[in-house]
Amino acid sequence: MSTTDPQPAAAPSHLDYDVVVVGGGPSGLVTARELATAGARVALIEESAELGGQYYKRRRGQVLARHGDFRPAGTALIAQVRQAGVQVHTNRLVWGTTPDRALLTTSTTSPDAVRFTARAIVVGTGATEHVLPFPGWQLPGVITPGHAMHLATTDVVRVGQRVLIAGSGPFLLPVACAVLASGSEVAAVVEAGRPLRPSARALGAAAHPGMLGELARYLTVLARHRVPILQGAHVSESTAGPDGRLRTVSIATTTGNRSFDVDTLATAVRFRPATELLQLLEVECSLDPELGVPIPDTDARGATSAPGVYAVGEARGIAGSKGAQVRGWLAAATIREELGLSAPPERAVRRYERRSRRLDDFSRLTSDLYAHDREPMLAMPDHTMVCRCESVTAGEIRTAARLGWNDRNGVKGATRAGMGPCQGRECASTVSCLVSACTGEPVGCQPARMPVKPIPVRAAMAMEERQL
Numbered sequence: 001m002s003t004t005d006p007q008p009a010a011a012p013s014h015l016d017y018d019v020v021v022v023g024g025g026p027s028g029l030v031t032a033r034e035l036a037t038a039g040a041r042v043a044l045i046e047e048s049a050e051l052g053g054q055y056y057k058r059r060r061g062q063v064l065a066r067h068g069d070f071r072p073a074g075t076a077l078i079a080q081v082r083q084a085g086v087q088v089h090t091n092r093l094v095w096g097t098t099p100d101r102a103l104l105t106t107s108t109t110s111p112d113a114v115r116f117t118a119r120a121i122v123v124g125t126g127a128t129e130h131v132l133p134f135p136g137w138q139l140p141g142v143i144t145p146g147h148a149m150h151l152a153t154t155d156v157v158r159v160g161q162r163v164l165i166a167g168s169g170p171f172l173l174p175v176a177c178a179v180l181a182s183g184s185e186v187a188a189v190v191e192a193g194r195p196l197r198p199s200a201r202a203l204g205a206a207a208h209p210g211m212l213g214e215l216a217r218y219l220t221v222l223a224r225h226r227v228p229i230l231q232g233a234h235v236s237e238s239t240a241g242p243d244g245r246l247r248t249v250s251i252a253t254t255t256g257n258r259s260f261d262v263d264t265l266a267t268a269v270r271f272r273p274a275t276e277l278l279q280l281l282e283v284e285c286s287l288d289p290e291l292g293v294p295i296p297d298t299d300a301r302g303a304t305s306a307p308g309v310y311a312v313g314e315a316r317g318i319a320g321s322k323g324a325q326v327r328g329w330l331a332a333a334t335i336r337e338e339l340g341l342s343a344p345p346e347r348a349v350r351r352y353e354r355r356s357r358r359l360d361d362f363s364r365l366t367s368d369l370y371a372h373d374r375e376p377m378l379a380m381p382d383h384t385m386v387c388r389c390e391s392v393t394a395g396e397i398r399t400a401a402r403l404g405w406n407d408r409n410g411v412k413g414a415t416r417a418g419m420g421p422c423q424g425r426e427c428a429s430t431v432s433c434l435v436s437a438c439t440g441e442p443v444g445c446q447p448a449r450m451p452v453k454p455i456p457v458r459a460a461m462a463m464e465e466r467q468l
């Protein structure tokens, strides 16, 4: 925590601002800076000790002294936020909402209870990695690409001796390059889609020369290290050696199976917007048919169906760190108007709108190019662990669905899948897909519930004591 951030002990029970921004990633930082610069009283709430989010994660202590700043643009952006007079509340989790649209928060270092109210609420809670289970996904040595990236670039440690990168999405390539740079061998990149296959759709990439250049740089690094890229392939199983740690990963391809001996597997199938708070704020969402998760319905500037509630960054849909910042800027422009503050110059608004449209086009293009058939992955064997919190297998979920417990709550009640500490954040979409596959009927996603992330019981009791 920065020394300038409010200390938990001094926190009053209720704080009121013009705007509360939830999430100190690129989108939340830009929104907060723009609004505070325009004269609004802005609070920025971040559950981590440091601002920056996933893209601008900070190096600390000896790692910072030894390896220097990582992504200095993030350091500059954070400094601008503080200089603009934003009230920064790090180490503070927003875990719920009230019917009158207050945000319920607790410190992550000492359970307290502070209610935040504001004329506008901006939700920039980012995304989480979407992992589709397979037998052995819970073995030590299996991590996500985001975690591999964190180890390689923020902690600056070697990710593993021999690492396999698998899943789907454009993020796998920079992760593979960062893992190589950390001193690890990369056994292969396994991609479920076929984005590098020549196609009419791929010609659309010519409209984004900057992104093509980035792609070419990653492919050059991987070719130099002779890292194979397997397309149209997915992890079917991972098994442990005698020490109980990951030893072998089996890959299903269209031409047969392959296996790799590795000590680390970094795997996830794209990102999934973190929309729990938006759902609690009664924002209308549409179901993403591929990921099986709700995506908030917004206008081009992030205004949602709930008055005064805005979604920015990847909480609004996956768009990368540049897209997150552009979305933050545009939401701030609308909120400035709503609050009667000075409007940004019209030319700047048009420029940001153009950038936003281009980045959205690029996101759609990547979604198309990385599209893949999820059925083989969802055909996981019955013994696959799906809900890790409550140890519920794919077979138990299928049995419950066939016995008639085939709606969202039915399968949950019959198996306890989604009732553990993560409240289904990890498994709910897989459970829905498995039940749909059994019944042939679509199953909606599990609705968000409070607390959106685990909190100490003492924090919930503090709400009662303070009569919030």
Ligand SMILES: Cc1cc2nc3c(=O)[nH]c(=O)nc-3n(C[C@H](O)[C@H](O)[C@H](O)COP(=O)(O)OP(=O)(O)OC[C@H]3O[C@@H](n4cnc5c(N)ncnc54)[C@H](O)[C@@H]3O)c2cc1C
Residues within 6 Å of the ligand: 022, 023, 024, 025, 026, 027, 028, 045, 046, 047, 048, 052, 053, 054, 055, 056, 092, 093, 094, 095, 124, 125, 126, 127, 128, 129, 145, 146, 147, 149, 271, 274, 277, 312, 313, 314, 315, 319, 320, 321, 322, 324, 452
């Ligand atoms: C694990 C992971 C690693 C990633 N690594 C990279 C990378 O190395 N390079 C890259 O280009 N892209 C990366 N991405 C993609 C990246 O998320 C974005 O491009 C960019 O950071 C999105 O910015 P954002 O502001 O929307 O969200 P984020 O950067 O994710 O910021 C959201 C912030 O909200 C906070 N938050 C969430 N919920 C709450 C709550 N209830 N209360 C308080 N605070 C909350 C989080 O702690 C986080 O700091 C990664 C994504 C993930 C999920």
